[in-house]
Every structure is written in structure tokens, then in C-alpha cells.
Amino acid sequence: MSTRVLVVVNSASSGPRRLGAWLTERGLDVHPVVGAQEPLPTSLDGYAGLVLLGGGLMPDDDDRAPWLAAERALAAEAIARDLPTLGICLGGQLLAHVAGGEVRAKTGPVERGATPIQPTDAGREDAVFAALGDEAPMIENHQDMITALPPTAVLMASSVAVENQAFRLGAHVRGVQFHPEASAADLERWDDAALRGEGRSLPALIAEAERVHDHNTAASRALIEAFVDEVLAGVSA
Numbered sequence: 001m002s003t004r005v006l007v008v009v010n011s012a013s014s015g016p017r018r019l020g021a022w023l024t025e026r027g028l029d030v031h032p033v034v035g036a037q038e039p040l041p042t043s044l045d046g047y048a049g050l051v052l053l054g055g056g057l058m059p060d061d062d063d064r065a066p067w068l069a070a071e072r073a074l075a076a077e078a079i080a081r082d083l084p085t086l087g088i089c090l091g092g093q094l095l096a097h098v099a100g101g102e103v104r105a106k107t108g109p110v111e112r113g114a115t116p117i118q119p120t121d122a123g124r125e126d127a128v129f130a131a132l133g134d135e136a137p138m139i140e141n142h143q144d145m146i147t148a149l150p151p152t153a154v155l156m157a158s159s160v161a162v163e164n165q166a167f168r169l170g171a172h173v174r175g176v177q178f179h180p181e182a183s184a185a186d187l188e189r190w191d192d193a194a195l196r197g198e199g200r201s202l203p204a205l206i207a208e209a210e211r212v213h214d215h216n217t218a219a220s221r222a223l224i225e226a227f228v229d230e231v232l233a234g235v236s237a
Helices: 020-027 068-081 092-100 119-123 184-189 192-197 202-211 213-236
Strands: 004-009 029-034 049-054 085-088 102-104 111-119 135-140 146-147 154-158 164-167 172-178
Touching: 004 068, 004 092, 004 164, 020 029, 020 213, 029 135, 049 068, 049 092, 049 102, 068 085, 068 092, 085 092, 092 102, 092 146, 092 164, 111 119, 111 202, 119 154, 135 184, 135 213, 192 202
Parallel strands: 004 029, 004 049, 049 085, 085 172
Antiparallel strands: 102 146, 111 135, 111 154, 154 164, 164 172
16 A cells, blocks of 8 residues: 655645655655645545644735645545644635634734743643653744644644643544654744744844753654554554
8 A cells, every 4th residue: 555645735845844854755746735835635545644744924925825624535535534634824814724723823822933822631641742751842933823733633732822832633633733754853944023023032042042952852753753653553443
């Protein structure tokens, strides 16, 4: 059976990064598709897993990103099949939106840089989110937030400022607000002037992300490895 994993890239500048390398190292056939540049597949037939990346959009921002309609259809199919799926930032918001949750633009606290993420009791028992331990620093860069989880979702992790950091639908579909694919090095291309307008310092954010880099990388990789385990288990079933 195919080990192909579809990776939907919602912003050409925000690709799979280290996540793609970790998937490939485990033998998965990674198929990235940039929504703004090529049509998304019309079905998940032939795919063993799905990853939806971030992109500075809302889940139904079809005027700016017309491929989102096709992405929502793929997300709905993944949920219905309970296919191993990881939605990151916009990807997680899109999963929540499709399953009946609520996502609002420019709502709630702004989170930038390395942010401590704490799994819930359910998260510590989850096959994937247990990789975070009691707490792990993850890269954040958002203000849009999931204000209500879908009725069938289970809360998997929170931060001090944002409750809905991670959730699970069914047994194998997961959404996260944070960015396991991003590391301290990725902060270097952030807009320093815009951050100063928020009262933040890009050098300070980079320094903090570098300070926790080893912990962040170990937890992020463990989370992705656990996701891969579920993909491969589905292939061999």
C-alpha cells in the first residue's frame, strides 16, 4: 500500500521545512502541493496521510485563496475516513471549521515566538501529543484563533493565553495552533518593524527560541515521529 502523504502548502513561503525532512527520513513519499500554484487532488485515494500547513488566511477566505474550497473538501474526507491527519495553524483551524467549530480573525491574544504548550490529561494519554511531555516550547505566530472546538473534538493541549492549542477528531485526525515544522532559524525572516509596532523585539524572540531550541526540536520531532507511526500503522493494517 502507498506511503504517500499529501502536504497542502497554503503559503509558498511557509512550506514543510523540517517536517518534510522528518517524514521523508521515515520512508514516507511526501507530495507537497502549493494551493496557489496548482490544483489540489480531488480525493485522498492513494494517500496514507494528510498534512495541512499554515498560511495567514482564514479557513473560508475563498476570495483570496480559491483553493480553500478544495482543501475543506479534503479535510472533510479525512475526518470521515479518520485518515492520519495533522493540521497546523491555518490547517488546524480549517479542520475545526469543517467539523463545526468556530474560528475568528484577529481575536484573542497575539502569540509570537517560542510559547510553552501544556497537554491536557487527554493529551498526555494521546499517541501523538504525549510527545510533548508535561510542557514543550513551540513556535507560535498568530492572532486568529479557534474560539470553539467542534462538538466531537477532544482538547489535547493549551497555552497560558490560548486554550484551544491542539485537538483530536476521531482517533487519527489532529489539529494544532502551533508550528512543529518551524524552528528558531525561521524567526529570522519575520518582520522586525511590524513586531516593534506590537511592542515586541525580534532579536529577543529569536534569542528565546534559540535558548529552547533543543527542547523544541526534540518535542517537535517526537510529535511528528508519532504521527508517522500512525500513518505506517494504517498502511500495514
